[in-house]
Amino acid sequence: VFDEAQLHGPESIRLRWHPGGEPELGPAGRFCVTVDEVTLSAQIHALGLDPADLQSGHHAYVAPYDQDRIGNPMPQQREPYVDLGVAGKHARLLSLFAIGAVGESVPDWRRTGPASWSWDGQTPSGEAGSMSPVAPSAESVSRSTPDTQPGAASVTHVQVEADHICVQGPAGSWRVPTA
Structure with missing residues (x-):
């Protein structure tokens, strides 16, 4: 997922993810979450900005927004979230996600260069993980589908x-404009 914000002047910019379960934060913009034996591996990067730390928390309604329109208290769901904050006039945030097979551990995204990452979808059992890159459907997006061989590596770059x-991976290749 690619998010871009252009502001009139320097301000605080925050982006929040709702992972559906308790996130486990890692170094350098990584987090993972496991729900019902399925694990999501995420890598978040603020392009062109100093690395920012991820934070986690739980939503809570606070006054005066903690009541419905007739004054009854709103139920506190306390849903977990992951939050990234950066400061500036312009921010470009790249969020990479991969989902593993049920019951399998999921490897972290690996940084392979100044602006490149890889994810090896090979699970401990030797089967390909279920990660599949998704690109927006637009005429400007170019896509090709590889001739994959059974047992081929399922690495996404x-x-x-x-x-x-x-994006290059077992499900094909995409070139997505950002300008």
């Missing part, structure tokens, strides 16, 4: 350039 993002 993401490369960020000045005006586009390239």
